[in-house]
Amino acid sequence: MTLEGYPGCEKCPLAGQPMVFGKGPSGGIAIVGEAPGTVEVAKKEPFVGLSGKLLRETLNSAGVDPGAIYITNAVLCHPDKNEAPSKTAIQCCRARLLSELKSQKVQKVLSVGAIPLSALAPEVGTAITKTHGIGTMINLDSETQVYYVPTYHPAAIIRDPDLFRDLARDVIKLLTHDSPVDLPDCLTIVCRDVPDTLYWLDVISKASRLSCDLETTGLSAQSDRILSLGFGALTIGEEGDTEGLSVIVPRNLVYIDEVREAVRRLLHIPEIKWVYHNSKFDVIFLQQYLQERYRPAIMTDTMLLQYAQDERGSDTESTSNDRGSYRVHGLKDQARMRFDIPDYHFDFKIFYATPEEERDWESLYTYHGKDCFFTLLLCDELEKELDDESPKLRQLTEGFLVPGALALGEIEFAGTKIDIEYLKKLRTQTEEELLFVETQLRTVAQKYGIEKFNPASPLQVKELFTAIKFFAPSSEREVMLMTLKKTKATAEVESVVKYILEFRQKSKVLSTYIEGLLKRADSNGRVHPDFWVHGTATGRLSCHDPNLQNIPTLMGQLIRDAFIADEGRLLLEADFSQLELRIAAWYSGDQEMISAYQNNEDLHKKVAAAMFKKPVEEVTHLERYMAKYVDFGIIYGRGAKSLSEGWEMEYVVEQGGKPWTLHEAEVFLKKFLDSFPGLRDWISYQQKQVVKDKYIETPMGRRRRFPLLTNQNIGNVQRQAVNAPVQSLASDLCFGALWRLHDLLPEGYNIRFTVHDSIMFEIPENYDPEVLEMIAFEMTQNIPIDSVVPFQVDMKIGKRWGQMEKLKHE
């Protein structure tokens, strides 16, 4: 082929750049990349760089010989500076790409990255996070259609190895399909009146499995209403084929007593298996609707099934953070990837913004019908896939996560009381203090000609620092303090740094905690946190709106004081003692650790004694602190370097100790591991095994999967392989106790929330000590593992979270 062969080149901005042509056998699968990079140009071959290597490995692991694949690019010319090719360049090269694929007689096409997608199937969408894995047919010319799947560019996987699972799944889809997934038809019935509703509810009541989904005016079961009630069924059509049937009960019928009773009867049919997506939400709403503590007898939850299969932590929709922006557990996301449907979507914002009489109810019902339908289809697929991977995963979901989620729903609904008046006072006080600090800083800033100074702006802080000649590598708290210490700072510098830090702390407390809590309190002064069972990769719960898992402890005792018990009642906090270390002892079976816990010895002291070669009685406070520091470091996989540089060394110096050198840290690390050979062996076993298995499993059946191992991530993976099972099982002991206790506790004893390894209860002032015994028993004895390691909970009691007193109790 020659340049003249491509009519698009005349108008192409890349004309004249080095070109790299497609390569590989014809008649089979083609992979289309973006544009050749420097390495490709040098070797005159597409996909020979790092991305190419990853792609080949993926193909190999899927059982495909990369040599059997035809590989080319959406743009043949190499853009300068490895930039992405422009839209014009993509358009100019498009005809060439299609004719190349046609002349190579390809049967199927996989594209990697957003650029070939925009050339091959722009109608599918642009954002690759929202379009990868959707199989479609594309036209190469008027008579040739081929099956096509877009996926991530391997470069994206290098940045975020977690995306590898999506890439792998998309590749397998291409290999196992020749055309888009053929779905059953789905008929959506919108009930017209009461008799119509009763009729359709009766029709679906014969099904053995139904999905249920609610559309509501908002997220609060306390104050929001149901917009429509939906049920999904799979039925056998006249020609013997499966058909979807979604029955939608619209708002004007939902709240009619006769309908409500019919719904109640349906929901209580004991033989029906109920399928929800995020059951916590719908079931709590149904409890309000039915005015009873409704729990389906047999049920599952596709979101939690999905989570059992893919434990990647989910993003909250409202914030940005460093975990990437993909969502993996959403119903629509799953439907799109699995069933090749375009992303369906209903804009509730617009719906509510529209005057009531003009609202597009039909679209809402259509959308709702799809939700019910796909929930049911998704359930089918997930159950099969999970059973295939490991029988424990279904049991984990249905026997543990689902009841846990429902208990959390009830706990959230009840909420927890906060002291509004107290917080308002605290707000005023903190605002005044902030104003003072700001004034001090502005005075200095003005001295250097900075008229408008905002201490919350990292840029302006840097500017001020430059002005006063303070140069820290970053404006992070610890870095700044360290820099301050190392340099001979003037009094002015010192006070500016101090005020900046004070400003940050106070404004954090004010906006995140004081205002954050006030903003989220309901009219009864209660907050209703949202706990996510599917929020973390290890199985811990995540919590938001408000997040009760990061309420300050130290100075923020002030904030904890805002959490109170109702009149005549007390808060009771039951906290596992050294849970993760005990779990590490359990996993490893380390005799030393076990006997320390069995004899109720102080493990940290014991470690200190071993590290500093002295009898336990002579261990100082500081030595114990150092030992504790190493103990936790081990679980997190910290290395000697990190130990010697940790902020904890600040404390050591404050206490009159000497910070460790790298060498000292190495020595102590080694001494620690020598004193606990069982633990050391377990750690190396985990590190070795994860490379072999590419996952770790906990006794609860949870998995942390590492499908992609590279030289860059192997260190991380091995650390996680040690930490994940520990963190996961520890968290499950607490979570399991939480939801069992939620069911067991007598009237007047409630669970308010949990913070990873502790549970907050609210109990009567004249509580029965036997109930406390039961709590301790459930948390430490009635647990899902056999353990020679004893577990222990410490209990604290008080009127306010910030002022809890230890309860002597074993």
Next chain:
DNA sequence: ACCAAGTGCGCC
């Protein structure tokens, strides 16, 4: 006006 990314910091 709304968004995504970056920075920084609260907890276990």
Next chain:
DNA sequence: AGGGCGCACTTGGT
């Protein structure tokens, strides 16, 4: 080369 999170704020882009 420190495991797991959520939230507020600024800034630069659209």
